[in-house]
Amino acid sequence: MNTQTSKKTLDIAVIPGDGIGREIVPVAQAVLKEAVGDSVSFNYTNYDLGADRYLRDGTLITDDQLKDMDQKDAILLGAVGDPRVKSGILERGLLLKLRFAFDQAINMRPSKLYPGVKSPLADPGDIDFVVIREGTEGLYSGMGGLLRMGTEHAIATETSMNTEFGIERAVRFAFELARKRGGKKHVTMVNKTNVLYYAGQLWLWVMDKVGKEYPDVTYDYLHADACTIFLVTDPSRFDVIVTDNLFGDIITDEAGAVVGGIGYSASANINVTDEHPSMFEPIHGSAPDIAGKGIANPSATVLSAAMLLQHFGYDEAAARIDRAVEADAEENSSRKRSTDQIGQDIIARL
Ligand code: NAI
Ligand code: MG
Numbered sequence: 001m002n003t004q005t006s007k008k009t010l011d012i013a014v015i016p017g018d019g020i021g022r023e024i025v026p027v028a029q030a031v032l033k034e035a036v037g038d039s040v041s042f043n044y045t046n047y048d049l050g051a052d053r054y055l056r057d058g059t060l061i062t063d064d065q066l067k068d069m070d071q072k073d074a075i076l077l078g079a080v081g082d083p084r085v086k087s088g089i090l091e092r093g094l095l096l097k098l099r100f101a102f103d104q105a106i107n108m109r110p111s112k113l114y115p116g117v118k119s120p121l122a123d124p125g126d127i128d129f130v131v132i133r134e135g136t137e138g139l140y141s142g143m144g145g146l147l148r149m150g151t152e153h154a155i156a157t158e159t160s161m162n163t164e165f166g167i168e169r170a171v172r173f174a175f176e177l178a179r180k181r182g183g184k185k186h187v188t189m190v191n192k193t194n195v196l197y198y199a200g201q202l203w204l205w206v207m208d209k210v211g212k213e214y215p216d217v218t219y220d221y222l223h224a225d226a227c228t229i230f231l232v233t234d235p236s237r238f239d240v241i242v243t244d245n246l247f248g249d250i251i252t253d254e255a256g257a258v259v260g261g262i263g264y265s266a267s268a269n270i271n272v273t274d275e276h277p278s279m280f281e282p283i284h285g286s287a288p289d290i291a292g293k294g295i296a297n298p299s300a301t302v303l304s305a306a307m308l309l310q311h312f313g314y315d316e317a318a319a320r321i322d323r324a325v326e327a328d329a330e331e332n333s334s335r336k337r338s339t340d341q342i343g344q345d346i347i348a349r350l
Helices: 021-036 051-057 063-070 089-101 164-181 197-211 224-233 245-258 299-311 315-332 339-348
Strands: 009-017 041-046 074-079 106-112 128-134 144-147 155-158 186-191 218-223 240-243 266-270 278-282
Touching: 009 021, 021 041, 021 074, 021 299, 021 315, 021 339, 051 089, 063 089, 074 299, 106 164, 106 245, 106 299, 128 164, 128 245, 164 186, 164 197, 164 240, 186 197, 186 224, 186 245, 197 218, 218 224, 224 245, 240 245, 266 299, 278 299, 299 315, 299 339, 315 339
Parallel strands: 009 041, 009 074, 074 278, 128 240, 186 218, 186 240
Antiparallel strands: 106 128, 106 266, 144 155, 266 278
16 A cells, blocks of 8 residues: 555645535544544645535636645545536546546445444345455546437447556555455456456456466456356455456445445545545445435545545554444444434544
């Protein structure tokens, strides 16, 4: 893992965003403060971005804001999205924009079934794996075009772009992570090499090349469709999964579901060279159906904040947050509590 060890002051760009984003981000900030004590100070800059801003003045993000954010150590994001804004505008104009502008090539999404949290699976077993999703290439690269729209001869193309460089940084990250986790030490590559023949060959080739450098880590390959089966029939078989942008998007939603849902699923969008800031965010969206009610579960955002600490080498404080959330979930996840109450209960355990 790339870590800028022991930075004493962290400049954090905060995008609370929309809906419950604004309710859960302050809880994560309070937990961060409690977890690190005096060892780190956080210098927060809030950015007014998201649906409200877009509806007010048409701004998604300005070049000046991007430049300004680029100077920060990391970004903490709540969620964006609003039923009043057409789907895709904020996702592409803000989220994908940040991921691409800051070359956040690694989308890291852990899935862990906490004791006390109910999985929809009858016999879930011991689920604890991480998906490493390549974040800047594949079908999400934006290469393609739309011609003759509105006529019978309309054509749409969407090109899957895969580079050895891009694949290798994801695969290498996965092997490093499997080694660092020290569990099964196993990497599973997920793709569709039987039909996505050219991209698939390149992914497999890079896997074998990098795999040779990690004799202590085993690896294998699964087709994406088979992976969706094993995620519900035998999820405990997985340790680290590495995959491309599209498959990663899909299987991490499924993974979030099998570990009891969205309230506990955290993620990091990592710039592996630390040239630009990495971004930490819960997997869920802005939950307009419960926004403003003060009942959103802040745990996923709190766990994302723990990933932020880990990124900067504060493994011990990050692990403490993880344990506090785990213990809180074990005791309380079936009770109805307010967002603030959950935050206080987590803090009380630190
Ligand atoms: P969602 O994740 O916002 O909500 C799905 C369901 O889960 C809802 O019933 C919601 O109440 C519940 N939920 C989500 N987070 C929760 C939490 N922390 N505590 C308790 N319940 C929670 O997904 P949905 O409804 O599809 O999307 C809503 C908006 O969010 C859309 O505009 C979408 O584009 C956006 N979105 C944004 C993301 C981001 O900012 N990274 C990711 C996913 C969706
Ligand atoms: Mg998704």
